[in-house]
Amino acid sequence: MLKEQFQPLWDYVSPTWAGKFLGDWCTQVMRSRIEPMKKFAKTVRAHRELILNYFRARKQFSSGIVEGLNNKAKVTMRKAYGFRTVTIHPSPAEKPPT
Numbered sequence: 001m002l003k004e005q006f007q008p009l010w011d012y013v014s015p016t017w018a019g020k021f022l023g024d025w026c027t028q029v030m031r032s033r034i035e036p037m038k039k040f041a042k043t044v045r046a047h048r049e050l051i052l053n054y055f056r057a058r059k060q061f062s063s064g065i066v067e068g069l070n071n072k073a074k075v076t077m078r079k080a081y082g083f084r085t086v087t088i089h090p091s092p093a094e095k096p097p098t
Helices: 002-011 015-030 035-046 048-056 063-080
Strands: none
Touching: 002 015, 015 035, 015 048, 035 048
């Protein structure tokens, strides 16, 4: 129930009202006896200003693009495992005269 009550946060436009909602929701969660939810509420409180930045930016930016780029970087690094830097040594016939 508490998890579902958190979803309306993303419908707010004003950072002030979103902040009030966050405060009220976190207070309600901290009064519950559900330890994992309390842990999440503590995390939300610790990152409150960062969450409210989403509303201050008027929802113009999404982390989806950044997450997609991070995923592409991870996939590229995973594909590169096992490759080594190859040093090409010239054959004896190609050595410059001394």
